[in-house]
Amino acid sequence: MRRSLVISLIGLASIAATCVSASAASSGLSAGPINVGVVAPFSGPAAEFGTLLSAPCIASTDLINKSGGILGHKLQCTSVDDTGDPADAVPNVTRAIGTISNFVMAEGLETNTAATTIPLLNGAHIPFVTAAGLTAYDKTKDKYFWRLTPADDANGAAMIAYAAQKNYKKVAVVFEDNSTDTGNVPGINKAAPKLGVKLAVNTTIPADATSYSSLAAKVIADHPQALVFDADPQTTATFLSNYSQLNNGKLPPMITATDSLTPDWYSAVSKAVGKAYIFHKVALVGSYFSQSTAAFTVYKNALLADPKTHGIANTLASVGPPASIYDGLNILALAMVMAKSAKGPVFNSDVIKVTQAHAGAVVVDSFAAGEKALAKGKRIQYVGVLGSVTFNQFHNFAGAFAADVFTGASTSRRSALISASEISKLLG
Amino acid sequence: MHILIESIGFGVASGAVLSLGAVGFTLQFGISNLLNVTYGALMSLGAFLGLFLLGLGLNIWLVMTLGGLLIGVTSVAFSRGLISPLTRRGLKPFSLVIVSVSAGIVLEYLIVAVAGPATQSYGNLSGTTLHFWDFTLTTSQVTILAIAVVLMLGLHLLLTRTQLGRAMRATSSNRTLAKSCGIATSRVSDIAWLISGTFCGMAGIALAITTESFDFTLGSLFLIPMIAAAVLGGVGQPYGAMVGGLVVGIVTEISAAYWNPAYESVIAFAILILMLLVRPRGLFGSGSARRLLA
Numbered sequence: 001m002r003r004s005l006v007i008s009l010i011g012l013a014s015i016a017a018t019c020v021s022a023s024a025a026s027s028g029l030s031a032g033p034i035n036v037g038v039v040a041p042f043s044g045p046a047a048e049f050g051t052l053l054s055a056p057c058i059a060s061t062d063l064i065n066k067s068g069g070i071l072g073h074k075l076q077c078t079s080v081d082d083t084g085d086p087a088d089a090v091p092n093v094t095r096a097i098g099t100i101s102n103f104v105m106a107e108g109l110e111t112n113t114a115a116t117t118i119p120l121l122n123g124a125h126i127p128f129v130t131a132a133g134l135t136a137y138d139k140t141k142d143k144y145f146w147r148l149t150p151a152d153d154a155n156g157a158a159m160i161a162y163a164a165q166k167n168y169k170k171v172a173v174v175f176e177d178n179s180t181d182t183g184n185v186p187g188i189n190k191a192a193p194k195l196g197v198k199l200a201v202n203t204t205i206p207a208d209a210t211s212y213s214s215l216a217a218k219v220i221a222d223h224p225q226a227l228v229f230d231a232d233p234q235t236t237a238t239f240l241s242n243y244s245q246l247n248n249g250k251l252p253p254m255i256t257a258t259d260s261l262t263p264d265w266y267s268a269v270s271k272a273v274g275k276a277y278i279f280h281k282v283a284l285v286g287s288y289f290s291q292s293t294a295a296f297t298v299y300k301n302a303l304l305a306d307p308k309t310h311g312i313a314n315t316l317a318s319v320g321p322p323a324s325i326y327d328g329l330n331i332l333a334l335a336m337v338m339a340k341s342a343k344g345p346v347f348n349s350d351v352i353k354v355t356q357a358h359a360g361a362v363v364v365d366s367f368a369a370g371e372k373a374l375a376k377g378k379r380i381q382y383v384g385v386l387g388s389v390t391f392n393q394f395h396n397f398a399g400a401f402a403a404d405v406f407t408g409a410s411t412s413r414r415s416a417l418i419s420a421s422e423i424s425k426l427l428g
Numbered sequence: 429m430h431i432l433i434e435s436i437g438f439g440v441a442s443g444a445v446l447s448l449g450a451v452g453f454t455l456q457f458g459i460s461n462l463l464n465v466t467y468g469a470l471m472s473l474g475a476f477l478g479l480f481l482l483g484l485g486l487n488i489w490l491v492m493t494l495g496g497l498l499i500g501v502t503s504v505a506f507s508r509g510l511i512s513p514l515t516r517r518g519l520k521p522f523s524l525v526i527v528s529v530s531a532g533i534v535l536e537y538l539i540v541a542v543a544g545p546a547t548q549s550y551g552n553l554s555g556t557t558l559h560f561w562d563f564t565l566t567t568s569q570v571t572i573l574a575i576a577v578v579l580m581l582g583l584h585l586l587l588t589r590t591q592l593g594r595a596m597r598a599t600s601s602n603r604t605l606a607k608s609c610g611i612a613t614s615r616v617s618d619i620a621w622l623i624s625g626t627f628c629g630m631a632g633i634a635l636a637i638t639t640e641s642f643d644f645t646l647g648s649l650f651l652i653p654m655i656a657a658a659v660l661g662g663v664g665q666p667y668g669a670m671v672g673g674l675v676v677g678i679v680t681e682i683s684a685a686y687w688n689p690a691y692e693s694v695i696a697f698a699i700l701i702l703m704l705l706v707r708p709r710g711l712f713g714s715g716s717a718r719r720l721l722a
Contacts, residue, residue: 206692210638212684213564234639234643
């Protein structure tokens with residue numbers, strides 16, 4: 001009797017173990033949480049980006065975990081430090097892929113290192129949402145690449161479109177000589193002649209030089225109505241300070257990218273040339289999203305709710321790239337739920353399905369709503385912070401653009417809108 | 429012509445800061461024969477010390493003096509605590525360079541640990557803009573220029589008119605011989621590190637004033653043009669470093685005015701290479717026997 005009971009128990013245990021391992025094998029997950037790799041600089045001069053790019057992951061995973069996680073697993077954001085330098089990024093990302101368990105999706109992959117980190121994740125079949133605006137990825141064949149942020153050249157064209165809206169006929173174009181900032185220039189060069197905007201000085205500058213006086217003198221001599229400018233906080237502060245010194249304290253209006261909306265930039269520039277200049281003369285151009293939708297409220301509340309993101313919630317809520325990461329992660333998570341698998345090659349093909357408009361599809365604006373609808377066997381269309389997302393054949397999506405003006409250390413208000421079709425025409 | 433003269437003015441202003449740093453760098457090299465890459469991180473430390481002292485409500489020029497002296501003392505501690513013991517253990521010059529690179533990285537990240545990675549600023553201290561002939565300079569640039577001239581004159585007098593200066597030159601030329609002649613070479617070396625460190629700290633603060641914005645990489649970014657200035661003038665030659673600093677500053681500004689500013693450093697370094705092809709020992713270098721001499 002006792003022997004048969006033991007055999008029965010062993011049998012039951014074996015069946016249970018087989019079921020668990022079969023379930024793990026089908027979902028592609030081992031025990032423990034699902035890791036969302038945040039591939040970004042967490043050390044070095046660009047470390048601020050690590051904090052900024054982690055925040056949408058924290059917001060997204062907090063909300064997903066509140067809904068019970070995915071396939072019975074909680075999610076956690078895991079920092080993968082690319083240091084902003086490709087030489088460090090390659091070994092660090094390679095190590096992360098090889099050692100982090102349940103590393104099934106990633107985000108971040110900013111411009112400076114994207115060309116080296118994207119092939120690694122793509123090769124490892126890990127779907128990812130990138131914040132890199134590199135134009136080289138406008139027509140990528142990388143299957144696991146997803147981008148909801150506009151390419152840099154489109155951003156450049158939007159800057160000139162805004163200049164034209166403001167009726168500026170002559171602008172000076174000055175960009176820091178790195179891949180992030182100079183990526184805007186081709187779009188500027190294409191858009192300016194079409195909109196009748198003359199480029200007075202059109203140049204790149206080295207970062208963090210001791211002086212930009214000679215260049216500032218050259219720009220002043222050309223009498224531009226505005227500066228189309230993008231550089232790091234230190235470079236911007238030094239350039240503007242030199243400009244102001246040489247121009248009797250006067251500075252022309254500046255059109256820059258929304259990347260500039262960081263506390264660091266605000267602090268450096270306001271100390272060099274004063275807050276009044278930032279509030280009255282600086283316009284930030286980047287991707288547009290409405291701040292009055294339910295999806296935005298959910299996103300912003302999640303940022304405000306977590307102590308790790310509370311302090312920077314206002315900055316992030318105003319900027320396009322973090323919102324695009326948040327939406328992107330929700331989309332990847334819903335694709336996983338739909339595919340009932342965390343295996344990249346399996347759920348990656350469902351990414352487009354959860355965003356496509358479809359007859360009878362339930363429109364959802366959060367992961368929780370999407371998961372509920374999927375559980376009921378419904379088809380869904382995720383319409384998040386960025387609105388309706390339509391990926392093209394290269395897994396890219398770019399919507400409209402907005403120009404914002406500073407209203408505080410890290411908040412802004414909308415000043416102008418530029419449609420996606422207008423940008424498309426300018427780049428065509 | 430107006431642009432050329434204006435650029436020369438800008439170049440002299442930025443060259444003065446370069447010269448301050450380059451003179452300290454070359455002075456220390458002349459005495460210790462060590463390519464001290466930690467120098468850049470010490471400049472950054474000087475800038476952050478300046479920020480702290482400025483926060484206490486001190487006048488910026490007093491801050492520059494105090495900050496410089498504090499970095500001078502730190503430099504002596506660095507030499508006594510790390511470089512000298514390793515030298516005594518027979519560490520090779522290349523290994524010592526690696527030690528100085530490592531120490532610089534450690535120091536930079538200590539700064540980040542204390543002050544954070546964010547960009548800092550002393551605020552706008554540039555003062556009034558002065559126009560004379562075709563030059564346009566701010567009062568702070570003119571003051572830094574004047575400080576650099578006074579310090580370099582002081583260094584000249586120290587090296588040529590004092591017992592200590594002669595001892596420094598003797599130690600630089602041949603340390604063993606100087607020691608056998610009764611010169612306290614260790615003390616002379618300490619004083620050289622103190623002066624070099626003071627120039628380093630003052631250059632860091634001057635740089636933070638002129639750029640209006642800085643982070644922990646300030647000194648490291650400045651290190652390469654500063655070494656270029658020192659090499660251009662002749663390594664170990666303070667007067668060469670002064671002139672080298674001015675040449676690098678002026679060439680950089682002129683190239684930014686006439687060509688793409690992105691290539692300003694390229695042009696400055698191309699001139700450096702050409703100069704070394706013509707005069708391998710630099711503008712003022714004429715052999716180890718005359719180091720620390722014009």
